[in-house]
Amino acid sequence: MILIETIKKIDFFNTLNEEQLNIIASFSNVSKYESKSILFYESDIKNHLLFLVDGLIKIYKVDKFGNEIFLYHIYKNSMISELSSMKSNDIYCFSNAEFVENSTILSVNFEKLQEYFLSKNILTTELMEILLDKTHQLQCIVNRELVFDATAKVAFMLNQDLEMFNKLKRQEVSFMLHIQPETLSRVLKRLSRDEIISIDNGEVIIENQNELICIFKGVGV
Known part of the structure; x- marks a missing residue:
């Protein structure tokens, strides 16, 4: 049971x-x-x-x-x-x-x-949907590693996985995105200055999702 x-x-x-x-x-x-x-x-x-x-x-x-x-x-x-x-x-x-x-x-x-x-x-449609999602995930990885600059990488993760971004330490996020911690800090400050995000006690809050998406939309996607 x-x-x-x-x-x-x-x-x-x-x-x-x-x-x-x-x-x-x-x-x-x-x-x-x-x-x-x-x-x-x-x-x-x-x-x-x-x-x-x-x-x-x-x-x-x-x-x-x-x-x-x-x-x-x-x-x-x-x-x-x-x-x-x-x-x-x-x-x-x-x-x-x-x-x-x-x-x-x-x-x-x-x-x-x-x-x-x-x-x-039976279950073939469900399996096909999963495999298509995995294909899209692979495309996102290719974009992240080969196409996106540091700002686009950060914006993409904030849009796609904000909970994980806030859960991890900044150094862990930098490691995941393959950028330097100093670069991540600069990007977050720029996004905050542009009022696309705000940061409260270290937690990122998205203030303007459309502007956030525009940073990476059309860049290899």
Whole structure:
């Protein structure tokens, strides 16, 4: 029963009836992970679809010098796995996944999911939506790393993920955006001076969202 209730927390399975949920539960399991532990490393191969039920995950790569390159966060009620093919039961990991908070993971056997659901055109639309969202997320990463200047990077994160921006220390935000802390400070002061944002006890408040969006809109998007 606990497994069924956990599955129901994931929107991906919202269209299933009780019988179908029981089938999903028959080839699924739930695991708990502590903060700072690793879910998988780049080049690992999995045979289960992974969903984040609760918690927070950091996705990153490591360059040839051993430097960590932040890519994005995964929030609760999200699919973690990156699919590259529907013809293989192997799910390749293209980056590293580390837990930022104590988290709960739902693991679903991909071969069984295809056999009982995807092959019958059940959950295919939901899966396609997730994969399209991940494609858009990749485009955002490309823009952030290759197109946006420092101001556009900051404006984009404030617009897309204000809660996370305020939750993290400024040095952590700088690291994520691959800019210097001094640069982040200058950008925030400029945005505040232009009355696009205000800062109250260190917390950023968006005052003019349209102006904020204009900073990065049309720049590689």
